[in-house]
Amino acid sequence: MIDFNLTDEQQAIRKLAHEFAEQEIVPVAAEYDRSATFPWPIIEKAYDVGLMNLNIPEAYGGAGLGLLDECLVAEELAWGCAGINASIGLNALAALPIIIAGSEEQKRHYLGRLTAERQMAAYALTEPAAGSDVVGIQTVARRVGDEYILTGTKNFITNASVANFYVVFAYTDKTKRHRGMSAFIVEREWSGVTPGRKDDKMGQRASDTAQLILEDVKVPKSNLLGGEGDGFKIAMQVFDRSRPGVAAAAVGVARRAMEVAIEYAKERTTFGLPLAAHQAIGFKIAQMAMEIAAARHLTWHAAWLADQGKRNTLEASFAKCFAADTVMKVTTEAVQVFGGYGYMKDYPVEKLMRDAKVFQIYEGTSEIQRVIMARELFKSA
Numbered sequence: 001m002i003d004f005n006l007t008d009e010q011q012a013i014r015k016l017a018h019e020f021a022e023q024e025i026v027p028v029a030a031e032y033d034r035s036a037t038f039p040w041p042i043i044e045k046a047y048d049v050g051l052m053n054l055n056i057p058e059a060y061g062g063a064g065l066g067l068l069d070e071c072l073v074a075e076e077l078a079w080g081c082a083g084i085n086a087s088i089g090l091n092a093l094a095a096l097p098i099i100i101a102g103s104e105e106q107k108r109h110y111l112g113r114l115t116a117e118r119q120m121a122a123y124a125l126t127e128p129a130a131g132s133d134v135v136g137i138q139t140v141a142r143r144v145g146d147e148y149i150l151t152g153t154k155n156f157i158t159n160a161s162v163a164n165f166y167v168v169f170a171y172t173d174k175t176k177r178h179r180g181m182s183a184f185i186v187e188r189e190w191s192g193v194t195p196g197r198k199d200d201k202m203g204q205r206a207s208d209t210a211q212l213i214l215e216d217v218k219v220p221k222s223n224l225l226g227g228e229g230d231g232f233k234i235a236m237q238v239f240d241r242s243r244p245g246v247a248a249a250a251v252g253v254a255r256r257a258m259e260v261a262i263e264y265a266k267e268r269t270t271f272g273l274p275l276a277a278h279q280a281i282g283f284k285i286a287q288m289a290m291e292i293a294a295a296r297h298l299t300w301h302a303a304w305l306a307d308q309g310k311r312n313t314l315e316a317s318f319a320k321c322f323a324a325d326t327v328m329k330v331t332t333e334a335v336q337v338f339g340g341y342g343y344m345k346d347y348p349v350e351k352l353m354r355d356a357k358v359f360q361i362y363e364g365t366s367e368i369q370r371v372i373m374a375r376e377l378f379k380s381a
Ligand SMILES: Cc1cc2nc3c(=O)[nH]c(=O)nc-3n(C[C@H](O)[C@H](O)[C@H](O)COP(=O)(O)OP(=O)(O)OC[C@H]3O[C@@H](n4cnc5c(N)ncnc54)[C@H](O)[C@@H]3O)c2cc1C
Pocket: 123, 124, 125, 126, 128, 129, 130, 131, 132, 133, 155, 156, 157, 158, 159, 201, 209, 358, 361, 362, 363, 364, 365, 366, 367, 368, 371
């Protein structure tokens, strides 16, 4: 059976997220973009209204929502500002490895800190010499008695400067390649943990991105997630659940760009007619709407599969790649609809186009999504 109706609860959370975006995010988005400061007051408000930690089970104080629900929220919040959405949503990404592989004790302690103490967390996989090539990471975890000693540098880590703890991927046995990678929960307060310089980004500037430096960090054995060698599998399982959320955020930015382009096309006249009356502009809007709808359908399908407990690796890549490429095209075309004004910071589409680009890069680039698709397709053929 196929049913595209949203439940009353889904409609309610979507409405809540949209109103939050309209009232709390849109009025301040340009200023956070300019100053590139972390949106703490908005995080506090998101906690107050229940828009944080959506995927954390209720048993640990979270909202216990499904991935499709999360996607509905991400689309609305990113419609308001992609960078602020990333700041709000990152706890859910960092919580995923703990939800997937954590022991009961780890879940109670760390997920509980996110929900009860309003803490922040980050997900640290990428390194200066290894992004797409996850197996190429250099960080090592050496077992000494009841501890692991972690050394390495993580790059481009969202929320690195503001997180209270990190999920860090490191090799416990490099000779085993991906089977020798493990995941650890590492506390910000521990000796040898230093968030590095904050990155000065093109877009999504309200979101914090920085290095994370680990110098002989002593991590108790009890902070290993799953068993030794489970890290790569955990990272891949996380991507299947995180990519639809990223796709949903891309849909939100694209939808916002289309909406402002439609408004502008109705107001601006050239050659005695509103832009909307020129077929070339109408076709641009039609193309935008069609691709946004397609991206949303792929996103909902990938999320729905995950909620049904079904494997969604191929569909998560379809959604992430298509939505990322779509938001880049749609925002670029929206700037075109605005003409010279679109290129100016006084109008919203300039920021939307800058915010769009990184969707094709983080959580696996558009090229890597196609690599995954091809692999999955050849495997099943
Ligand atoms: C703003 C931002 C936030 C981020 N947040 C996080 C985070 O919270 N946690 C985290 O762990 N990481 C994070 N990242 C890192 C992100 O996931 C990586 O940047 C991304 O995976 C690409 O890796 P790279 O930058 O090393 O590029 P590279 O892997 O060096 O790739 C460079 C180019 O080569 C292409 N390429 C590489 N290999 C292939 C191939 N086999 N076939 C075809 N093309 C290929 C890529 O698609 C890309 O176009 C973030 C990045 C950014 C920019």
